[in-house]
Amino acid sequence: MHKIWAVIRREFVERVRTRAFLLSTILFPLFMAAMVVIPGFLMSRSTGTQRLAMVDATSDQLGQRMAASLSAARIGRGEAALPRYVVTRIPAADRAIAVRDSLLPMTGRSRKLEGFEGILVVTDSTVTQGKAEYFGANVASFDDMRELEQTIRPIVIGRRLEGLGVDLDQVMKSVQGIDLVTNKVADGKLTGESGAATFALAYAMGFILYFSLLIFGTQVMNSIVEEKNNRIVEILASSLTPFQMMLGKVVGVGLVALLQIGIWAGAATFFSANQAKILGALGIASPGGMPLSFPAMGPGLLIVFLVFFSLGFLLYAAMYAAVGAMSSTTQDAGQLQMPVMMFVLVGFFSVFALIRDPNGTAAHVLSFVPMLTPFVIPMRYSISPLPMVELFTAIAVTVLGLLAVVWVAARIYRVGILSYGKKASMRDMIRWIRTA
Amino acid sequence: MNGSVVKVEEVTKRFAGHTAVERLSLEVPGGGIFGLLGPNGAGKSTTIRMIMNIITPDEGRISVLGGISASRDLSSRIGYLPEERGLYKKMKVVDQLIFFGEAKGIPRRTARIKSGEWLARLGISDWAQKKVEDLSKGMQQKVQFVGALLHEPDLVILDEPFSGLDPVNSQVMKDVVVDLARQGKTVLFSTHIMEQAEKMCDRIVIISRGRKVVDGSLAEVKRDFGGRHVALTFTRHADRAARVLADRSLVAKVDDYGATAEVELASPGDPDRLLHTLVQEQVGLARFEVVEASLQSIFIAKVGIEAATAPAKETVHA
Numbered sequence: 122m123h124k125i126w127a128v129i130r131r132e133f134v135e136r137v138r139t140r141a142f143l144l145s146t147i148l149f150p151l152f153m154a155a156m157v158v159i160p161g162f163l164m165s166r167s168t169g170t171q172r173l174a175m176v177d178a179t180s181d182q183l184g185q186r187m188a189a190s191l192s193a194a195r196i197g198r199g200e201a202a203l204p205r206y207v208v209t210r211i212p213a214a215d216r217a218i219a220v221r222d223s224l225l226p227m228t229g230r231s232r233k234l235e236g237f238e239g240i241l242v243v244t245d246s247t248v249t250q251g252k253a254e255y256f257g258a259n260v261a262s263f264d265d266m267r268e269l270e271q272t273i274r275p276i277v278i279g280r281r282l283e284g285l286g287v288d289l290d291q292v293m294k295s296v297q298g299i300d301l302v303t304n305k306v307a308d309g310k311l312t313g314e315s316g317a318a319t320f321a322l323a324y325a326m327g328f329i330l331y332f333s334l335l336i337f338g339t340q341v342m343n344s345i346v347e348e349k350n351n352r353i354v355e356i357l358a359s360s361l362t363p364f365q366m367m368l369g370k371v372v373g374v375g376l377v378a379l380l381q382i383g384i385w386a387g388a389a390t391f392f393s394a395n396q397a398k399i400l401g402a403l404g405i406a407s408p409g410g411m412p413l414s415f416p417a418m419g420p421g422l423l424i425v426f427l428v429f430f431s432l433g434f435l436l437y438a439a440m441y442a443a444v445g446a447m448s449s450t451t452q453d454a455g456q457l458q459m460p461v462m463m464f465v466l467v468g469f470f471s472v473f474a475l476i477r478d479p480n481g482t483a484a485h486v487l488s489f490v491p492m493l494t495p496f497v498i499p500m501r502y503s504i505s506p507l508p509m510v511e512l513f514t515a516i517a518v519t520v521l522g523l524l525a526v527v528w529v530a531a532r533i534y535r536v537g538i539l540s541y542g543k544k545a546s547m548r549d550m551i552r553w554i555r556t557a
Numbered sequence: 558m559n560g561s562v563v564k565v566e567e568v569t570k571r572f573a574g575h576t577a578v579e580r581l582s583l584e585v586p587g588g589g590i591f592g593l594l595g596p597n598g599a600g601k602s603t604t605i606r607m608i609m610n611i612i613t614p615d616e617g618r619i620s621v622l623g624g625i626s627a628s629r630d631l632s633s634r635i636g637y638l639p640e641e642r643g644l645y646k647k648m649k650v651v652d653q654l655i656f657f658g659e660a661k662g663i664p665r666r667t668a669r670i671k672s673g674e675w676l677a678r679l680g681i682s683d684w685a686q687k688k689v690e691d692l693s694k695g696m697q698q699k700v701q702f703v704g705a706l707l708h709e710p711d712l713v714i715l716d717e718p719f720s721g722l723d724p725v726n727s728q729v730m731k732d733v734v735v736d737l738a739r740q741g742k743t744v745l746f747s748t749h750i751m752e753q754a755e756k757m758c759d760r761i762v763i764i765s766r767g768r769k770v771v772d773g774s775l776a777e778v779k780r781d782f783g784g785r786h787v788a789l790t791f792t793r794h795a796d797r798a799a800r801v802l803a804d805r806s807l808v809a810k811v812d813d814y815g816a817t818a819e820v821e822l823a824s825p826g827d828p829d830r831l832l833h834t835l836v837q838e839q840v841g842l843a844r845f846e847v848v849e850a851s852l853q854s855i856f857i858a859k860v861g862i863e864a865a866t867a868p869a870k871e872t873v874h875a
Binding site for chain 1: 610
C-alpha cells in the first residue's frame with residue numbers, strides 16, 4: 122500500500138509540476154474569462170453612454186418625448202447603471218437636412234474629441250410612414266441599432282394609437298405575450314433548473330468523461346511506453362508488482378484529471394456567477410442579452426457523476442495502460458489504441474442518442490454494459506433520478522467490468538512491459554493473458 | 558550471513574530461436590564480491606534478470622535470500638543496477654532517489670536522508686535539485702548507483718557497473734563496492750573487464766554462450782589453471798626471443814605484447830629450461846618471473862577467442 126502511494130504521488134506531483142499542466146490549467150479559465158468579457162466588450166464597444174444628436178423636425182412634441190425616453194434608457198440593471206444615451210435635441214423645424222449636414226463633421230470621430238457618436242433624424246413622417254434616419258459610425262452594430270429602434274418604437278406606436286383615440290396602456294397590457302418558464306421537478310421536488318440547463322448538464326458530463334479519457338488515457342499509455350523505452354521499467358519491475366505499477370499510474374493520472382477539471386469547473390462557476398461584477402470592474406456594461414450561465418449540479422448528481430467518472434476512468438485507463446505495455450513506440454500505441462477509442466466514442470455518442478428517451482429500453486440496456494455505464498448513468502440521473510436498485514446494480518456491473526479489465530490488463534502489462542522490439546500480436550496477447 | 562545468498566539451479570532460458578542460458582548453476586555465498594564474467598552476449602544480463610525475477614526461467618530453479626525467486630517481495634533487501642540504465646529524465650535527482658527508495662519499501666523521510674548522504678559521498682550534492690536530463694552521463698550513472706544502494710540492501714546486484722565510466726568515477730564506484738563487501742554485504746556483479754574482476758572478486762563464475770565454464774574462488778581458479786606462466790620483459794633481441802618462444806616443445810602458448818610477453822609453458826615446472834634457452838640465445842631480459850595466470854589469460858583460454866565475439870543475434874537479449 123505504501124508503495125502504491127509512492128507511485129501515485131510520483132505520477133501526480135510530476136505531472137502537476139509540468140509546464141504543460143500549468144498552461145492548460147490556466148488557459149482554460151482565461152478562455153472562460155474571455156467568453157464572459159469579450160461579448161460584453163464587443164456589445165458595448167462604445168463603452169456605454171453614447172452621445173446622440175437628435176435632429177427634431179417634428180411638429181407635435183414627438184421629439185421631446187423620444188428624447189425623454191432615450192435619456193431614460195439605462196445600460197444594464199441596477200442603480201449604478203449608466204445612461205445609455207446623452208441626448209442633445211436640436212429643433213430643426215423644416216431645415217432637418219441642413220441641420221443634419223451641419224452636424225455631420227462632428228460625428229463618428231475619435232471618442233476624445235467633441236461631437237456625437239450618431240445623429241438621429243426624426244420628422245413627422247416618422248409617425249405617418251414609420252421612417253427615421255440614423256447616421257453614425259456604429260451602424261454595423263446590430264445590437265446598437267436594435268437597442269435604438271426598440272427605444273423609439275413604442276413612442277411612435279403610442280403616438281399613432283393616440284391618434285386613433287386608443288389608450289396606450291390598455292393596448293400594451295392586451296398584447297402582452299406569454300413566457301413559458303420551464304422548471305424541472307425531480308423526485309417530487311423542485312430542482313430550480315430549467316429544461317435547457319438540464320440538457321446542457323447531461324451533455325457536459327458525458328463530454329467531461331470523454332475528454333478526460335482522450336487526454337489523460339493517452340497520457341497513461343504514452344508514459345508507459347516512455348518508461349519502457351528508457352528502461353526504467355526494469356527498476357520498477359524489480360521493486361513493484363505490475364498491479365502496483367499500473368494502479369499507481371492510473372490513479373495518479375486520474376487525480377491529475379480530477380484536479381484540472383475541478384479547477385476548470387470552479388473557474389467556470391466563479392465567472393458565470395460574477396459575470397456582472399467582473400465586467401463592471403473592467404468598466405464594461407454587462408450585455409443585455411443572455412448571460413453566460415452554467416447549470417448547477419445538485420449534491421446527489423455530483424456524487425453519481427464522481428462515482429461513475431472514477432469508475433469509468435479506471436476502466437478505460439487500465440485498457441490504455443495495457444495498450445501502452447503492448448507497444449514499443451508511441452506510434453505502435455497510437456494504432457493499438459483504436460479499439461479502446463471506439464468504446465470511448467460509442468459511450469460518448471450514446472449520451473446523445475439516449476438523451477431524448479432517457480428511460481427507454483435502449484437506455485435501460487446500455488446502462489448495464491460496463492464500458493458504457495459511466496457515460497449513460499450520469500446522463501440518465503441528471504434528467505430523472507434513477508431508482509436506487511438500478512443505480513447500485515449499475516455500479517456493481519461497472520465494478521465487475523473494472524475488475525475483469527484490470528485483471529486482463531495487469532496480465533498483459535506484466536509480460537508486455539518487459540518485451541521490447543516487436544509489437545504484440547493478438548496471439549501473443551492471448552498467450553500472455555493465459556500464462557502470466 | 559551464512560549459506561548461499563543466491564542459488565541458481567540448472568536454469569535454462571530460451572528466446573525465439575536461441576538459448577541464452579543453458580543448464581546454468583551457480584551459488585553466491587553470503588558476504589564478499591562475486592563476479593559473473595563472460596564475453597558480450599554470454600548470458601550475463603539474462604541470468605541477472607532471472608535472478609531479479611524480471612524474466613522467468615524456462616527451466617530450473619532460482620532462490621534468492623532463501624526465498625524462491627521472489628525478489629520483488631524482498632526488494633527492500635536487494636539493490637539492483639540494471640545494465641540498461643533508466644531514470645525519469647524530467648525528475649529532479651533527489652525526488653527520483655526518494656521515489657526509488659519508497660519503491661523499495663523504505664519510508665520517505667529515511668529515503669530523503671539517505672539520498673542526501675549518498676549524493677554527498679559521491680560528490681554530486683550540488684546536483685540534487687537538478688533535473689536528471691541536465692546531468693552528464695557519468696553523473697546519471699552515479700545517481701542510478703545511489704538508487705540501487707540507498708535502502709541499504711544486504712544483496713547488491715550490479716550489471717556492468719563500470720561500463721561507460723571514466724577512471725576517476727570508476728575508482729569511486731569501486732571503493733563503494735569494496736566498502737559494501739567490507740560491511741558484510743553480498744555483491745554480485747557482472748563484467749567483461751577482467752582486470753577489474755581480478756582485483757575485486759573473491760569468487761567468480763565465467764559463462765560463455767549461456768554455459769558455465771569456470772566456477773570457484775579466484776585462488777582456486779588460478780591454482781587449477783596451473784602455475785606454469787612466465788612473464789617476460791625484453792631489453793634487446795626480441796626477435797631471437799620470438800624464435801625461442803615459437804618452440805612448441807618448450808612453450809605452449811604466447812601472449813606477445815612486443816617488448817613483454819606472457820607465456821604458458823608446455824610442461825609445468827620447466828621454467829629453468831626456458832630461462833636457459835633464452836640466456837643461450839643472448840636475449841636481453843629485464844624480467845623473468847614465474848607468475849600465476851592472469852584472469853585475462855584464463856578467460857581467453859577457457860572461453861576461446863572465437864566465443865569472445867558472440868553471434869550477432871545473441872546480443873539482442875543479452
